[in-house]
Structures are given as structure tokens and as C-alpha cells.
Amino acid sequence: MAATRDPEGPDNWERQVKKGWLELAILAILWNDKFYGLEILRRLEKDTDLVLAEGTIYLILARLKAEGLVDTKWVEAESGHPRKYYWLTAAGRRRAVAMARYASGFLSSINTLIQPLLEKEEK
Amino acid sequence: MAATRDPEGPDNWERQVKKGWLELAILAILWNDKFYGLEILRRLEKDTDLVLAEGTIYLILARLKAEGLVDTKWVEAESGHPRKYYWLTAAGRRRAVAMARYASGFLSSINTLIQPLLEKEEK
DNA sequence: AAATACACATTGGATTGCAACGTATAATGT
DNA sequence: ACATTATACGTTGCAATCCAATGTGTATTT
Numbered sequence: 694m695a696a697t698r699d700p701e702g703p704d705n706w707e708r709q710v711k712k713g714w715l716e717l718a719i720l721a722i723l724w725n726d727k728f729y730g731l732e733i734l735r736r737l738e739k740d741t742d743l744v745l746a747e748g749t750i751y752l753i754l755a756r757l758k759a760e761g762l763v764d765t766k767w768v769e770a771e772s773g774h775p776r777k778y779y780w781l782t783a784a785g786r787r788r789a790v791a792m793a794r795y796a797s798g799f800l801s802s803i804n805t806l807i808q809p810l811l812e813k814e815e816k
Numbered sequence: 817m818a819a820t821r822d823p824e825g826p827d828n829w830e831r832q833v834k835k836g837w838l839e840l841a842i843l844a845i846l847w848n849d850k851f852y853g854l855e856i857l858r859r860l861e862k863d864t865d866l867v868l869a870e871g872t873i874y875l876i877l878a879r880l881k882a883e884g885l886v887d888t889k890w891v892e893a894e895s896g897h898p899r900k901y902y903w904l905t906a907a908g909r910r911r912a913v914a915m916a917r918y919a920s921g922f923l924s925s926i927n928t929l930i931q932p933l934l935e936k937e938e939k
Numbered sequence: 940a941a942a943t944a945c946a947c948a949t950t951g952g953a954t955t956g957c958a959a960c961g962t963a964t965a966a967t968g969t
Numbered sequence: 970a971c972a973t974t975a976t977a978c979g980t981t982g983c984a985a986t987c988c989a990a991t992g993t994g995t996a997t998t999t
Contacts, residue, residue, distance in 0.1 A: 706836075706839060706840075706911075706915060707918060709835070709836035709839070710836045710837055710840065710915070710918075710919060710922065711836070711922070712832070712835060712836045713829075713831075713832035713833045713834070713835050713836060714833055714926060716829060716832070717829075717833065717926075717930065718926065718929060721929045721930050721932070721933060722929070724932055724933060725932070740925065740928075740929055741922070741925040741926060741929060742921065742922050742925060788829075789933050790933050790934075792829060792833070793930040793933035793934055794934065795830060795833075796833060796926065796930060797927070797930065797934060798865065799833065799834070799864070799865050800923045800926065800927060802863065802864045802865060803837060803840075803841065803864060803919065803923065804920070804923060805863075806841060806844045806845070806863055806864060807840070807844050807916040807919060807920065809844070809847055809848070810844060810847060810912050810913050810916035811913075811916055811917065811920060
């Protein structure tokens with residue numbers, strides 16, 4: 694009996710502004726290393742406010758793979774169960790840079806737009 | 817026969833990263849003034865990269881009104897046809913500030929995350 | 940052998956924005 | 970006068986995204 698999805702509440706718009714940024718965030722996380730699914734999920738939570746349902750990460754990773762932006766390989770873990778590792782392809786690196794450049798411009802224009810609302814702080 | 821919506825192309829992710837930010841952007845634009853629909857649309861294009869279809873603006877404005885964040889009034893234009901003006905309610909101002917604060921934190925975390933991909937430039 | 944933990948995966952639903960089309964009023968053209 | 974154009978608002982069907990819930994498989998623990 695929890696969180697019946699109140700469209701008035703703040704929960705909804707928080708989710709909506711985060712929507713669409715997961716691909717970029719995941720590509721950025723994979724910029725320097727290979728990681729497996731749940732590991733990416735944990736890094737997202739730590740580095741950004743992007744907390745997402747477990748199932749969602751695989752949905753997005755599958756999409757990235759279908760687009761040829763990442764490649765994968767199953768790896769047997771000495772302790773545990775096999776893990777599927779993900780890393781960027783050449784196309785993935787190009788896309789990551791393109792998205793980052795676009796995002797950078799977009800973020801700063803939004804930032805400018807919301808400055809007046811933030812200056813409300815100081816009396 | 818144009819733009820058959822290529823999921824591989826850059827058009828799609830551009831749209832997706834912008835999605836969800838329209839509500840905040842519109843509330844921010846209404847922070848100091850009243851405006852009518854198409855006027856808001858033009859300001860979005862000018863101040864941000866948020867270019868949206870005409871129909872969409874009314875969809876969102878109707879949603880904002882249904883949530884009690886804006887109020888409206890028809891005004892006869894001396895030249896032209898009646899315009900519906902929008903302005904923030906008290907609840908709308910509170911929501912705008914809450915969203916702006918959250919967005920500010922989110923934007924800076926994304927910004928940090930994508931820095932490595934942008935430094936590719938020099939060299 | 941049952942229970943627990945870890946990791947990956949799928950399905951139905953809610954929400955968003957777009958494309959296309961529709962309505963209404965006023966100014967313009969011939 | 971009446972068709973055309975411009976401005977402004979509105980609606981409907983569709984595609985894409987993410988979440989919640991649930992399912993599958995493997996390994997560890999007791």
C-alpha cells in the first residue's frame with residue numbers, strides 16, 4: 694500500500710526529468726571501463742541521482758547493444774554466477790561524445806533559465 | 817516523405833533528453849510574466865533548444881492547469897483573435913522552485929559525469 | 940536439499956511528446 | 970462579397986521511454 698503514483702506529487706516530475714538521460718549516463722560510465730549490469734546500476738546511483746529499477750538497466754543495455762553502441766561478453770565469475778560485461782564500440786564512443794556535446798549546451802541553457810528561481814534563497 | 821523516425825539517428829536521443837524538461841522550462845518562463853501559448857513556444861525556441869510542435873504546447877499547458885500550477889484568462893487582442901494568457905499560481909511558484917533546485921543538482925552531477933568525454937577536444 | 944543471494948531478462952502499464960488534423964477569429968486580396 | 974492567408978488554440982492516434990512486478994538460472998549457505 695505504498696506509492697500509488699500520485700500525479701500531483703514530486704515523484705512524477707523527478708522521474709520525468711531523469712528520463713532520457715540514462716543512455717548518456719551509461720555510455721559515460723562505460724567510457725573508461727567494462728562493467729556488468731548491476732555494477733553499472735550501482736555506479737549510476739552513486740555518481741548521479743539516477744536510481745532505476747533493476748529490470749530497467751537491462752532494457753536499456755539491450756537497446757544500446759541493438760544499436761551497436763556497446764558490445765558484450767559473458768564472463769564466469771570465480772565466486773557467483775556468470776556476468777555479462779559491457780563496453781563501448783567505436784560507434785558507441787562517437788555517440789557518447791556527440792551526446793555529451795549536445796547535452797553540455799542544453800544543460801547550460803536550462804541552467805540559465807532557472808537561475809532566477811534559485812536566487813529566491815537569499816532573503 | 818521525410819524523417820521516417822530513424823531510431824539509430826541522432827534525432828531520437830535529442831528528443832529523449834529534452835523530454836520531461838518542458839514543464840520546468842515553461843514554469844521558468846512564466847516566472848516573471850504572463851504569456852499566451854504561442855508566445856511561450858517562441859520563447860522556448862529562443863532561450864533554450866526546446867523546439868516543440870505547436871500542438872504540444874497546449875497539451876502541456878492544459879496539464880499544468882489541471883495540476884493547478886497555472887491559471888488562465890482569455891484576452892481579446894485589438895488586432896487578431898483572442899489569446900489565452902497563462903500565469904503561475906502560488907502552487908506553481910512552489911513547484912517551480914522545487915523543480916529548479918532538484919534540476920540544479922541533477923544537472924551538475926550529469927555535467928561532472930560527461931566531462932571526460934568533452935576533454936576529447938583538445939589534442 | 941531447502942533457503943538465500945546474485946545476476947540477467949521479460950511483460951503490461953503509465954506517461955510523455957510528436958505528427959497530423961481540426962476549429963475559430965480576423966485581416967487581406969481581387 | 971467571398972476566398973485565401975495568418976494567427977491562435979485544441980484533439981486524436983501513435984511511438985518511445987521507464988517502472989513495477991514477475992520470472993529464470995546459477996552459486997553459496999546452512
